[in-house]
Amino acid sequence: TSKPEEYSVxxxxxxxxxxxxxxxxxxxxxxxxxxKDEVIAYAIERNNISDxxxxxxxxxxxHDILGAKKVGIKSCGxxxxxxxxxxxxxxxxxxxxxxxxxxxxxxxx
Numbered sequence: 158t159s160k161p162e163e164y165s166v167x168x169x170x171x172x173x174x175x176x177x178x179x180x181x182x183x184x185x186x187x188x189x190x191x192x193k194d195e196v197i198a199y200a201i202e203r204n205n206i207s208d209x210x211x212x213x214x215x216x217x218x219x220h221d222i223l224g225a226k227k228v229g230i231k232s233c234g235x236x237x238x239x240x241x242x243x244x245x246x247x248x249x250x251x252x253x254x255x256x257x258x259x260x261x262x263x264x265x266x
Contacts (some may be wrong), residue, residue: 158183159193159220179204193224201228213264215254216240222248233263 158165162183169175182200184191190199197214206212214225217238222245225232233252234245245253254260 159191159196160184161186193220194227197224197228197230201230213252215260217245219244219248222250233260235260 158181160183162181163186165183166175166181169178169181175181180200180203182196182203184196190196193216201209201212209228209230212230214221214230214232215235216222216225216232217235218240222232222234226249231251232249233254234240234242234248234250236242236245236253236255237257242253252263254263
């Protein structure tokens with residue numbers, strides 16, 4: 158997320174979702190690492206991922222799609238968030254998921 162990592166961790170923990178994450182990556186409080194591509198690159202580095210072909214950025218806004226493109230990974234725009242089909246297509250999403258069932262199928266390809 159481009160949101161501050163410190164707050165994002167607290168939110169995830171508050172809602173009891175931390176068991177679903179190995180780690181949570183976000184921007185820094187000093188507003189560095191705030192661009193989506195910087196956060197994605199940080200997450201890749203933090204997780205020691207060398208094979209980018211196995212990564213899929215899932216997001217609901219053009220910033221997610223453009224950030225994925227900038228670091229060289231595939232992206233899936235989801236229509237159950239804030240962005241529109243037009244926004245995600247214009248940004249160049251590799252896949253579009255209109256619901257969670259479709260996202261599941263895309264992830265398992």
